Amino acid sequence: MKSPSDFELSRRKLLAGSAASIALTAAPSIVNAQVPAVEAAVADVSAVWKVSLTVNGAARGLTLDPRTTLLDALREHLHLTGTKKGCDHGQCGACTVIVGGRRINSCMTLAVMHEGERITTIEGLGTPENMHPMQAAFVKHDGYQCGYCTPGQICSAVAVLDEIKAGIPSHVTTDLKAPPQLSNPELRERMSGNICRCGAYSNIAEAISEVAGRPA
Amino acid sequence: MRSFTYERARTPAEAAASAMRKPDAKFIAGGTNLLDLMKLEIETPAHLIDVNGLALDKIESTQEGGLRIGALVRNTDLAADARVRRDYGVLSRALLAGASGQLRNMATTAGNLLQRTRCPYFYDTNQSCNKRKPGSGCAAIGGFSRQHAVVGASEACIATHPSDMAVAMRALDATVETVQPDGATRTIPIAEFYRLPGDTPHIETTLMPGELITAVTLPKPVGGKQIYRKVRDRASYAFALVSVAAIVQRDGTGRVALGGVAHKPWRVEAAETQMPRGAKAVAAQLLADARPTRENAFKLALAERTLGAVLAEAKG
Numbered sequence: 001m002k003s004p005s006d007f008e009l010s011r012r013k014l015l016a017g018s019a020a021s022i023a024l025t026a027a028p029s030i031v032n033a034q035v036p037a038v039e040a041a042v043a044d045v046s047a048v049w050k051v052s053l054t055v056n057g058a059a060r061g062l063t064l065d066p067r068t069t070l071l072d073a074l075r076e077h078l079h080l081t082g083t084k085k086g087c088d089h090g091q092c093g094a095c096t097v098i099v100g101g102r103r104i105n106s107c108m109t110l111a112v113m114h115e116g117e118r119i120t121t122i123e124g125l126g127t128p129e130n131m132h133p134m135q136a137a138f139v140k141h142d143g144y145q146c147g148y149c150t151p152g153q154i155c156s157a158v159a160v161l162d163e164i165k166a167g168i169p170s171h172v173t174t175d176l177k178a179p180p181q182l183s184n185p186e187l188r189e190r191m192s193g194n195i196c197r198c199g200a201y202s203n204i205a206e207a208i209s210e211v212a213g214r215p216a
Numbered sequence: 217m218r219s220f221t222y223e224r225a226r227t228p229a230e231a232a233a234s235a236m237r238k239p240d241a242k243f244i245a246g247g248t249n250l251l252d253l254m255k256l257e258i259e260t261p262a263h264l265i266d267v268n269g270l271a272l273d274k275i276e277s278t279q280e281g282g283l284r285i286g287a288l289v290r291n292t293d294l295a296a297d298a299r300v301r302r303d304y305g306v307l308s309r310a311l312l313a314g315a316s317g318q319l320r321n322m323a324t325t326a327g328n329l330l331q332r333t334r335c336p337y338f339y340d341t342n343q344s345c346n347k348r349k350p351g352s353g354c355a356a357i358g359g360f361s362r363q364h365a366v367v368g369a370s371e372a373c374i375a376t377h378p379s380d381m382a383v384a385m386r387a388l389d390a391t392v393e394t395v396q397p398d399g400a401t402r403t404i405p406i407a408e409f410y411r412l413p414g415d416t417p418h419i420e421t422t423l424m425p426g427e428l429i430t431a432v433t434l435p436k437p438v439g440g441k442q443i444y445r446k447v448r449d450r451a452s453y454a455f456a457l458v459s460v461a462a463i464v465q466r467d468g469t470g471r472v473a474l475g476g477v478a479h480k481p482w483r484v485e486a487a488e489t490q491m492p493r494g495a496k497a498v499a500a501q502l503l504a505d506a507r508p509t510r511e512n513a514f515k516l517a518l519a520e521r522t523l524g525a526v527l528a529e530a531k532g
Contacts, residue, residue: 047221066222066264069251089252090319102292102321108248109322112222113266160317168296171312171452176301192452193316 049112055080056124066112071095073111074121082122082151086195093194096152096159097121103159105193122151125158134158137207145198153194157208160190164212182212218260225265228272228430229399236397236426238263243428245288246322248315249331258341258348272430275299281436284393287326287429291315291381294325303437306461309444310384316453326429329382329392329409330421333375333479334455335364346372347417357509363457366508366515368478373417374509377410377480378455384444386481387461387473391433397426403433410480417479440465441530445522446475458518464530468492472523474502477515495524 051062055078062077071088074080074097083106086094090108097106098120126132134154137143144150164180172189173180180186187208188201196204221238225231235241242261244250245268253259272286275297283299294300295311315323337343337355344353356364356374364374385406392404409421423429440463448454456476464470470491473483487501499520506516 047219049222065219067217067219088255090248093316093318096318103318104322105248105318108251108319110222110244110247110251113244113247113268115224156318163292163317166296168292169301169308169312170317171309173312176305176308189452190317193318 051111051115053111053114053116054118056120062111064111066110068111069107070097070099070109070111070114070119071106074106074119080121080123083155084148084151086149086152091195092149092152093156094149094152096155096194098155098159101159101162103156120155122155125154132158133211134207137210138204141203141207141210142200143204143207144196144200149194149196149198153191153196153204156191156194157204157211160187160208161212163190182209184209187212217254218257218262220261221263223263223265224269225267226269228267228270228395228428231265231267231270232395232397232426232428233399234263234265235428238265241265241426243267245324245327246290246319247327248319248323249327253332256339256341258339267428278433283434285325285432285434287324287431289325291320291323291325291328292317294381295320304384304388304434304442306387306442306444306463307381307384307434309442310380310446310459310461313444313446313456313459314380325381325432328379329385329429329432331379332420334378335375336360338375347375347413347420350416350418360511361509362511363455363476364509364512365478366512366519367482367503367506368412368480369507370413370415370417372415373413373479375413375417375479376476377478379481380444380446380456380459380475382406382410383459383461383473383475383481385432385434386483387463387471388434388438391435392429393431393433394423394427394429396424401430406432406481407483413479420479438463438471440470443526443529445526445529447518447522458515458522460519460522460526462523462526462530464491464527468531470530472498472502472526474519474523477503477506477519491527495520495527499523 049064049066051064053060074083083097084094086092088107090105095105095107096103100117126135134157164182167179169176169180170189172185184205187205240262242264244264244266272288274286275289276284278284291311295308301308335356338345338347343355346354354373365376390406392409395401443462446456446459448456459475462472468491471488473481484502487498490497490501503516
């Protein structure tokens with residue numbers, strides 16, 4: 001049986017191949033699913049922006065239509081397809097990435113708004129051979145079923161533990177003047193921006209609790 | 217999404233001047249509401265002015281003993297600020313009751329004030345909406361109006377303002393600081409910042425074209441028990457059906473503002489004189505002019521009971 005990582009590799013090659021074939025047939029250098037070729041051809045050159053990002057530790061330069069969301073820049077331009085597009089409206093959390101140490105919905109922000117910033121995606125947290133403790137805990141506790149929301153859940157969970165460590169309160173924090181506790185209700189409240197249609201929530205909470213319980 | 221030109225503003229005054237010069241320009245900061253609306257082509261700016269580079273991300277003490285919150289301070293940072301948690305608990309609580317962790321990390325103070333209604337008829341471009349398309353009518357009137365306004369609405373619009381933060385700001389008597397396209401600055405008391413829908417529901421604030429919010433200022437702390445209670449369909453990550461921001465002093469006097477019931481945070485200062493007499497008396501005056509629909513009449517009882525729970529909590 002093929003391992004999931006084999007499948008990922010072949011799928012990425014396929015995506016990269018199809019992007020290249022579009023580039024050959026469309027003269028403009030912008031390859032963006034959101035922009036029809038005709039519109040791109042007549043677009044004012046000043047409407048194209050160069051953006052430098054540091055993605056998973058590597059400097060990446062992109063030339064983008066300013067309409068490109070950070071999510072589309074990661075997926076369609078850098079081919080980092082681990083970050084998922086769920087609702088594309090900031091409601092589901094599947095697109096969660098960590099920017100400058102903070103989790104955000106990458107669908108609700110433009111790539112041009114992040115010039116020079118540090119972005120960590122699921123690919124930057126760990127690899128199949130060397131998983132991040134949060135990834136390993138999700139596997140151990142069955143913190144998913146279909147897996148589509150999982151990259152967002154894991155990026156969010158990693159950032160949640162940092163937020164608690166930094167003393168950022170939540171809606172369920174009882175005392176605003178005391179440091180927040182690492183309780184199950186705290187984790188659930190803080191993870192409410194990540195929807196799992198398979199309903200793996202209890203296992204997700206257990207996975208995060210296990211990582212939180214480890215010495216940092 | 218419609219195409220737009222993009223610029224990064226270098227100073228607040230330059231941003232405001234640019235907004236005046238370019239037709240259909242919009243400022244973008246967190247983008248959490250604007251980009252959502254742009255994807256749906258409810259907002260179709262021809263020019264975006266990115267204000268994220270402006271140095272408006274500090275929370276500073278004022279000479280009057282209050283706090284000056286930069287327009288770009290993210291909701292997470294404002295809620296977590298030690299001074300806010302100590303002296304303006306109702307604001308911290310309101311912020312934490314809104315949106316999700318990811319959105320609060322992006323959303324800004326000024327952007328939160330300016331977010332648009334989540335009325336489903338405003339969001340559905342196949343429906344008539346006087347806010348989205350002036351003069352087209354209001355599909356919410358006679359439609360599913362469970363979430364809509366019960367007070368201060370008009371024949372043109374029954375939408376509510378979605379912000380939790382703004383309800384707390386109203387209870388705290390915050391002031392909005394702005395810069396205008398000619399470089400002049402002014403301050404707008406939050407009581408005068410939002411407009412009722414009337415027959416121009418598309419004009420939601422008293423900001424002038426091109427005017428940019430630079431800060432929100434809080435007066436010196438007033439103490440008291442500060443509570444924000446939000447009632448919603450889910451325990452987390454949902455807009456309010458009714459919310460109550462309250463500051464209650466030991467003698468039972470205080471302030472109260474409601475969210476989820478009107479086109480703006482709803483506060484009636486005269487009703488606050490009734491606070492020592494209890495929730496029923498306060499709610500009667502607060503909602504004296506209410507004209508609910510059949511579907512949202514429950515909000516009147518819900519507001520009174522939520523207020524009752526808040527006043528009981530304040531005593532305890």
